Amino acid sequence: MYSSERLKGIDVFVMVADLGSFTAASERLGLTSSAISKGIARLEQRIGTRLFNRTTRRLALTEAGTTFYRTCTAVLADLEEAELAIASECSEPHGRIRIDLPASYGRLHVLPLILEFIEKHPLLQPHISFSDRFVDPLHDGIDIVVRIGGTDAWPAALGHQYFGAQRLTFCASAQYLKVHGVPTTERDLEQHQCIGYLQSDGLVGPWFFKGELPGEMERRVVHTRMAVGDGQAEVDAVLAGHGIGQLPTWLVHQHLQSGAIIEVLPDLATDGLPMNLIWLKSRENLPKVKALIDYLGERLAAHGTHKR
Template sequence: MDNLNALVVFVRVAEARSFTAAAERLGLTASAVSKSITRLEKELGVRLLHRSTRLVNLTNDGTGFFEHCREILASVEEAERTVTLAKASPHGRVRIQMPVGFGRRVVMPALRQLSLRHPGLVVDAELSDRVADVAYEGFDAAIQIGQVSDERLVARLICRLRFTAVASPEYLAEHGEPATPDELDQHNCLAYVSPLTGGYRPWEFSHNGQTFSRRVSGRLNVNHADTLVEAAVAGMGIIMVSNFIAADAIRRGLLKPILTGFVAPGPKVYLVHPPSRMISLKLRALMEALDEAVAAFGQVLETKGA
């Protein structure tokens, strides 16, 4: 293999699953990219990609080769950084994927500050509630809530969510305030519909050292937390959402926390990224910005030491 350019082209095609998208990212023509992959396959004596008119997928041989290529290119990047680290500042493109609610309220303000602080950085952010395949899709990092199942990734704890049950003062004045989770059966509880499972997210409670959950659903159930808050503010029922989602409405007196002595601790939030012997400057800058953003929320989010 004459140089590393063929590996770079292959990795970009595998990440984008498209010759055209990879060509745009590399500043080449799609024909040049296709020819580079063909030469590489001929040199290796194996087929790396399944080609179709709409999509490019890795073969079994290609999948293994892709992982090795990413490690090789990461090592080259690290070697370059060791030479220039003393005078370098974060620069280049960083791709991050995150859940919509946490991304909008917590991460995006951090990314805006990150861009102002480091003008050499370009941030590509995807907000969606899916669990991304970070390594395969070419993300530098992702925010994941709850247990991280991909053992290939490094998981760094950012914080732990706090949940709260809330309702509008008008709803509580008309229907009364439940004193225990058992009394929720007498109320209209609006559920969050998980986009991953299509089911309703259970409400977790804790009392006298015992943790238990209740599955609730009301006359309106939505897969968007901000919309649930709007429905609760309108007096439609009780909701349970992350504190950072409801914080503004609570502060303005539009929603009132209830059952505060029963709500259980929420899930942990992680920044996940592919393993590397040395964290890149841009990823380190991202971590610092996230830590500052979480600290700015105070008691709304439990910090790593909580």
């Protein structure tokens, strides 16, 4: 059983963190500044760590305080949602939900789905971040993550749904091919200007090629003329005629259809990294989380044009 002592002071702590001031929190909560200060001191003593760095000019969360704040706000949001659900006697999604999406794929193909969803559920308050770095939902307190790339050994605390592997194709602008010629073999790529993806670790990401066995995939580092750390910027460089890129079809589908970008070496097109919808199992039964997981799970597609 959980002791009720663990709940004491959480609302005061969150209010102080939100407002950045004992005085402002005291006014909002109708308590004295002394009561607020003593409440925070008791909380810090109970959990055995300092939550705020205090100076004469400012009040800021410590690293431990930031972690504790994420947990506390999630707990309070769940309590609020539970009260609303009971009061309305329905399972309508309520409250805040944290979502993290891949930068380019997320903006192009997931955000429109989320916007459709919240239009149907106006009481939902999504907090959406975009990043291509590895995100740990457990550590960062994120309810739902869409991720390109992953692992075969998912932690037991995470639920996941595989919705395909991105399809990778070699492509260039018509102007580039007119000047430099069209490659006809894999070896021809060595003579061309190549555009790569710059990873967060500062290294250029490998290109993917078919392996010797069916379904096998090889990763190879290629010499690139330039590397950019954003998918859309990589497309822009290809459109501007700076070289050949290996790009996912979900990113260049419209450009291929319009003829602005031309596929080369179509026999070398291959599947790339897996794409997954991931969520915290501890929160999957909350109406807001379950409903959005179901909505996205039915519509996400690896090629980008989401299913209706």
